[in-house]
Amino acid sequence: MAEKTKLAAIGEKNVMLIFKAMGVDVFPSSAPQEAEGWIRKLAKQGYGIIFITEEIAARLDPVIREYSYEFSPSIVVIPGLKERNNYAIRRLRQAIIKAVGADVIGGEVSE
16 A cells, blocks of 8 residues: 655645645744744655745745755645735746746746
């Protein structure tokens, strides 16, 4: 029998309720330093996928880039409930370019 991939979510408390309802391990946080600590701890504990809200992820770009070169964990940036800053779309675009070697999304995304 295959081992289940451990899933975690880090972000604002109101967004984490959605993940908790789906059975994902949640780590509410709105402070970048605390969220960075959770990312590093969860990576060491063998989590395969870590969801993180866009607002926090944008402030942790160097950490997220560091893990983007690792097989595991995959850090997936998700939109939060606040104003969008396009960070999630930029990370998705970079992941697609890395996977397929071309920008298949196209169009402008403000930096």
